Amino acid sequence: MNAADALTVIFCLAGAVFFLAGTVGLLRFPDIFSRLHALTKADNLGLGLIVIGLIFQSDSLAAILKLLLIWILALAAGSNACYAIGRFALARSPQDAVREDDP
Amino acid sequence: MNGELTTLFPALTVITPITGAVVVFLLPARLRARAGLPAAGFTVAAAILLAWGVVTEGAVRHELGGWGAPLGIDLHADGLSSVFVLMTAAIGLLVSFYAKPFFALAGEKGGASELFWPLWLFLWASLNGLFLSSDLFNLYVTIEVMGLAAVALAVLSGRPPALVAGLRYLLAALGGSMAYLMGVALVYGEVSTLDLGLVSEAVEGSPAIRVAFGLMIAGLLVKTAVFPLHFWLPAAHSSAQAPVSAILSALVVKASFYLILRLWVDVFDVAVTVAAGQALGVLGSAAVIWGSYQALRQRRLKLMVAHSTVGQIGYMFLLFPLITIGYREAADAPWLAHAWTGGIYQALAHGFAKASMFLAVGVFVLAVGNDDRRSIGDLVARLPMTTFALALAGISLIGLPPSGGFVAKWMLLKATFSSGQWWWAPVILTGSFLTAGYVFMVLRQAFAPAGKPIELNPVPRTMEVTALLLGATAILIGLRAEEVLILLDVGAPFDEAVEAGEGGEP
């Protein structure tokens, strides 16, 4: 268990925690907007941490750059998905966006 | 003709129609119909070359890509496949002559009829590819090409009933070919080769092979529309346009029958059991009775002819119980050759007769406007050639003496009695009576004087001539059977038919 492996384990576990947070958020949050927030933010961070964890394992620069490219693409996809679905949901049912007293 | 050149012919029969399809598709619409016929002509030439090569050199094998059996794919042409390729060529050429004026007339009424020629040439290439291929997975891809092209042709008119029937046909075809592919997966897992020859050597009756064989046959039975699985055929074949219905009923259904025959006799002869043969026989006889009875009750002519297809396919399946029983008693029992030639003759005769009947009905629908049986009055006076074609086709379907249908049913009857399985005989006879029922019903109405003389819109002469030619060929192959038998015996499993001096005339 040299240093690189230890770092990988730490980062990947952190990533897993964020994935768990994302899923719990998706299931437990009351309305679409909070779910959307939990989903896209938590997962991308989870994926990012796993990518960083795996960067310690990879040997060639190309592999590292590819991993980072994958993460950046996932971030772009996640944020735009959040924006698009949010806008769509707002157009569909504006009333539950401004509800203050959530059960 | 040195041997090296003949190996090209199997590849030629597949390449020419596909090149024709691509070239015709790239041409502008008005040139498309004019370019379609030469492409059909070249394909027929390639088929004749192949048949001639097979007769002179015996079975011909073309190793695609130059890699040979286990890794590469081979095209293998023997007597059986070249007979079917020749049948497809003959019917295809005449249907192409019929289709040119038909789509010129139907072209203005909308629908994507410009696409008939590329699709038809593609279907023709997949039929030739299926008859020649000797690789299990390649047969799956060819079946898919055939299925897609057939459904695309069936929905060409764009009318809702054709669309619904086409979707039902497509889903049935997909289910059938996936069952077939599951069988191929199990066979490959067991003997890890795909070439038909190598598989037949390596295969023994292990449970995986039996299940694989069962799945493959079940999948192909769906595509051949045998009795319980025939739900998709009547709607699809009757709602298609006339030349397309002729192609579907005469050729497409025969391709999966050919494949079942090839797998049953050449490849899985170890896994075949007597019970399986009898089961197929029972399915066939149920199809004969049910199909012919349903045809009797139909008011619409096209639906009647489609149901008669279901019936006539049943006759072909009577071949299987007669062959399978042979292996137990004696491999060279005399009736094997009769059953074998009888079954294949039934396929040939039905092809010509059904194509001519559908084309004749097409001419009638174009002339009168609807295909209701009652409005067929006094047809003989107004469309003499079409009625004559209808009569010739009817004779062959019933199996009256001079026709090819008679040779087929007569040989099947001889095989039934000499093999001791007498119970198939009543099925054949009742089937013929029922077929006689609906054929004579139509002919009687055609000769009856019509109530009020309705005017007919003009029908191009070539369409009537092609229908008549096809009907005449159905009779001709009955009279001149020797040539067909010589070609059929190249590499046939039971090749006693010619030596036993049977020849054509029974």
Added chain:
Amino acid sequence: MNPLEHALDTLLCLLLLVLAWKALRAEHLYQSAIFFIAFGLGMALAWVRLAAPDVALAEAAIGAGLLGVLLLDSLRVFSRPPNGSGKARQNTDPGDAETATATTSRHPGARATRLLATAAAAGLAAVLVTAIVRIGDGGGLTEEAAGQLEGSGVEHPVTAVLLNFRGYDTWLEVGVLFLAMLGIYCAGGWVGLTGGREPDSPGPLLSWLIRGLTPLLILTAAYLLWLGKEAPGGAFQAGVLIGAAGILLRLAGYPLTAHLSPGMVKLGLTLGFGTFLVFGIAALIPGGAFLEYPEYWAGEIILLVETAAAISIGFTVFAFFAYLSSRDGSPSEEHNSKPSTTNSD
């Protein structure tokens, strides 16, 4: 086989079975579509676990690129009342089209057929599983493929089998794609791709993303195409990615098909299939077999044929989506006008 890998495989298989079951049994069509998309992702993971990276690549590209988009687009059609004359038989309030499985179970005959069918399916599953478990150890064609590999002109075994040993299959299969497009024309009328209305622009943020993403898609496609010689990659995966780039641009409202003349459409559809055919026939002239590439030039020919096939597959995949979404996308008047009255070249 350490127990953890076993646990993963079993879990993945259970997930696949549940996803497939729910995709078929879900009440609303949207649910079954999403379950099926998840099933496609699960299959990509299954291919990875079974050491089949090429197949995983193909499943990922086709599943995420083409299938999901086609299903969602069809859902829009099914959940909207038909623009044709026929009135819808089911209640079609948008979003959750009532499926027929619920309706058929009301009248008595259906209950019996359903039970019979499920029993038959269970029987078939039992027979299949026993046959699969007792299958012999075939050994496969791995040795033959490895043996002939250097003669095939490429290092990666799957590309060698796909494009050289079994080139005839691949050629017919590119033909199937071309045929499916012809079939779709038959179903909808031969109007080329220019009919119908382009979707309006999705707003500034998404347009910026699409403008940035499309070149990356094309670049990845080229990378996969080139990689196909020595690692998993190849014509189909690259082709679907090019098609996905086209679909992306169309979704962003770029008038991609406006200046596509029917002649160019036909050329695009037949390019891959035609190149294959030309090289196949060229092999016949010096007396070789159909599709037999000379060993010295095999690598270059395969790359050329793959590039043509990738472009043609990309175009066909794009044509699938563009044609379908334009034909009945707009509930405009085009239904009652004869489908082929517009310019059919």
Added chain:
Amino acid sequence: MTAPVESYQIYAVTAGILFSMGLAGLFLCGHFFKKIIATKILGTAVFLLFISLAKRDFVEFADPVPHAMVITGIVVAVSAGAFALALARRIWNETGRSTFEDSQ
């Protein structure tokens, strides 16, 4: 299980179950959309069996022949599925029918 279960056998058995599920779905599901999904599940099941048997014959790489066949099969299945979807949509737009049931 008696013999040590290899990973490919788990997937092969799933393929068998998926196949019968897809076949049952093809007959039982009413809506065109779900019948098309059933045909695709059917196809995927067959390909799963192909690839799991290919893994069994792993030497230094898994048996490439089934891999090539499955890639061909996936593309064939997708194009057939797209054609079926096009037909189903056209029928829905023309007649408002989404099942075969109400045909006589």
Added chain:
Amino acid sequence: MNSFYMALTIFLVLNIAASMVRVIRGPTPADRLMTAQLFGTTGMAILLLLAEAMEEPALRNVTLVFAVLAVLLVICFVQTAESKETTKP
């Protein structure tokens, strides 16, 4: 290390299984589609972990394909579902 990757992959697959509940319960199609987006991201993480565990660099290309195509599904949903909006009277 290999068993650590496997354990993590099993955890993520359970994650996907759990989020299926939202597909069933999700009131609006947007919820259901969001879960498809979640499947995509989790799938990418699983593929990267398997790439390390099975020493197969090609799996990174598969992840790249998923990453590049992830946004296609959402845009298609937004565009097609939205046009459905405009047709509602």
